[in-house]
Amino acid sequence: MDATTLGSILELTDEVQTAIDAGEWQRASELEAERRAQLERLVAEHGRSAEVVPTLTVLEQRNYQLIGLVEHHKRRVLREAATVKTGHTAAAAYAAAGGTP
Numbered sequence: 001m002d003a004t005t006l007g008s009i010l011e012l013t014d015e016v017q018t019a020i021d022a023g024e025w026q027r028a029s030e031l032e033a034e035r036r037a038q039l040e041r042l043v044a045e046h047g048r049s050a051e052v053v054p055t056l057t058v059l060e061q062r063n064y065q066l067i068g069l070v071e072h073h074k075r076r077v078l079r080e081a082a083t084v085k086t087g088h089t090a091a092a093a094y095a096a097a098g099g100t101p
Contacts, residue, residue: 004009005038005041005042006042006055007044008038009038009039009055009059010055010058010059012031012035012038013035013059013062013066016028016031016032016035016066017062017065017066017069019031020066020067020069020070020073023073025081039059045055065077
């Protein structure tokens with residue numbers, strides 16, 4: 001098995017997490033697509049051989065962490081959107097009642 005491939009997949013995993021942390025969703029998506037392609041090639045070539053299993057286990061744990069991180073950001077964005085919507089609704093009600101925005 002090629003250690004460079006494993007290193008590249010792990011590096012891409014780090015880059016995906018960095019992009020998520022920075023809110024660079026398009027970049028994270030592009031990196032994830034590249035990472036997934038490399039991971040699929042690795043599994044296609046080596047299956048679940050004894051030398052690949054430890055790396056796949058680490059990657060599985062990292063995947064769960066990334067999913068949790070994305071879900072956290074998703075909830076934050078939804079909360080912020082709800083706050084903005086409430087503010088717009090309040091401003092519209094104020095204006096409709098004769099207030100000056």
